[in-house]
Amino acid sequence: MPSTVHSVRKVFKIACIPGDGIGVDIAEAAVQVLRKLSERVGSFEFDFTTFDWSSRKYKELGYYIHPDGPETGMEELKKFDSIYFGAVGWPDVPDHISLWSLILPIRSSLSQYVNVRPTRILRGTSSPLSNCKPGDLDWIIVRENSEGEYAGHGGITHAHSSNTVATEVSVFTRVGIERIMRFAFKTAQSRPRKKLTMVTKSNAQRYGMVLWDKIYDEVKGDFADVETDKMLVDAMTVRMVLRPESLDTIVATNLHADILSDLAAALSGSIGIAPSSNLDPTRNNPSMFEPIHGSAPDIAGKGIANPVGAFWSAAEMVRWLGMENAADSLMTCLENVTDSGIKTKDLGGSSSTKEVTEALCTEIERMMGQ
Numbered sequence: 001m002p003s004t005v006h007s008v009r010k011v012f013k014i015a016c017i018p019g020d021g022i023g024v025d026i027a028e029a030a031v032q033v034l035r036k037l038s039e040r041v042g043s044f045e046f047d048f049t050t051f052d053w054s055s056r057k058y059k060e061l062g063y064y065i066h067p068d069g070p071e072t073g074m075e076e077l078k079k080f081d082s083i084y085f086g087a088v089g090w091p092d093v094p095d096h097i098s099l100w101s102l103i104l105p106i107r108s109s110l111s112q113y114v115n116v117r118p119t120r121i122l123r124g125t126s127s128p129l130s131n132c133k134p135g136d137l138d139w140i141i142v143r144e145n146s147e148g149e150y151a152g153h154g155g156i157t158h159a160h161s162s163n164t165v166a167t168e169v170s171v172f173t174r175v176g177i178e179r180i181m182r183f184a185f186k187t188a189q190s191r192p193r194k195k196l197t198m199v200t201k202s203n204a205q206r207y208g209m210v211l212w213d214k215i216y217d218e219v220k221g222d223f224a225d226v227e228t229d230k231m232l233v234d235a236m237t238v239r240m241v242l243r244p245e246s247l248d249t250i251v252a253t254n255l256h257a258d259i260l261s262d263l264a265a266a267l268s269g270s271i272g273i274a275p276s277s278n279l280d281p282t283r284n285n286p287s288m289f290e291p292i293h294g295s296a297p298d299i300a301g302k303g304i305a306n307p308v309g310a311f312w313s314a315a316e317m318v319r320w321l322g323m324e325n326a327a328d329s330l331m332t333c334l335e336n337v338t339d340s341g342i343k344t345k346d347l348g349g350s351s352s353t354k355e356v357t358e359a360l361c362t363e364i365e366r367m368m369g370q
Helices: 022-041 055-061 070-077 095-109 174-189 208-222 233-242 254-268 308-320 324-339 353-368
Strands: 010-019 044-050 082-087 114-120 138-144 148-157 165-171 195-200 227-232 249-252 275-279 287-291
Touching: 010 022, 022 044, 022 082, 022 308, 022 324, 022 353, 055 095, 070 095, 082 095, 082 308, 095 148, 095 287, 114 174, 114 254, 114 308, 138 174, 138 254, 148 254, 174 195, 174 208, 174 249, 195 208, 195 233, 195 254, 208 227, 227 233, 233 249, 233 254, 249 254, 275 308, 287 308, 308 324, 324 353
Parallel strands: 010 044, 010 082, 082 287, 138 249, 195 227, 195 249
Antiparallel strands: 114 138, 114 275, 148 165, 275 287
16 A cells, blocks of 8 residues: 655744834735745745834833843744844834844844845836836845944943033954855855945045955955955945946945945835845844835835835745745746736835735735645
């Protein structure tokens, strides 16, 4: 009698942190789409646990991460395969408090020292650059995610006097720079063009940025097959606008890449479509995936937020978890939806968040029906 083979579905444990504003709207949409994707693929499923670490809770409790304290919260996150993050920020909590009390501690505590931000023009969308064709703008921005101005060094003295002094100390280490350079070179090496552009501001910032230049020059010797060039950050903004086709993979400091990736998103059509991945390349800790658009309090709860960046971030999470074919299928379905004209207002459409989400779920069923 022949034996019956039962396929075993891989279960991925996902910590979901919706956060604030439209983060709640788009996280709900992403969970709906991920459940539909796993249902259709059949070989894996997601077990979501939602954490209400929002600004509303902060106002109630005095901190964001876990009612028993930040350390307990971080230990909880380490139990998951991945983290899906919506957005943080609300008008009644100063931005530096929300940022430094939630997302930055997660990145640093879980050693997520790489931030990857892909940018391209999706089918059915267009760039504000009149002569820019889809193939002209297809970039990967690799952002150093643990140092620079985001290291948290500095302070304020004489805070309540007319002689107030504030210092912001940028921290750059050989270890931090070298590991992000090697990650960026390997990323460039994996792409068809094998081209890397390194961005600093070493003409004005003569210590940290010069160290970036020095280590870049050292590391590139190990990647002879990668074409390289380097730019000052101000000149880079001009090049992104006037010669987008000249760029492919970009590596930059924490602050510079944060700014450049917002510009990149706008040039590709809308900041609402841009994803990001906060990665621990060692995989000793869970990585975190989030759209870059922020909490947008002015449109929160209105049902008009663009969920495309949330879906693309979800696809990057699926890819990081090892399901590359499923991630590719999700992106194909997503572009089929945008190409059909089902888009939110920021992309020139008139659809709601719910309508785009339901259209994507329908397309997943159509394309991946079993």
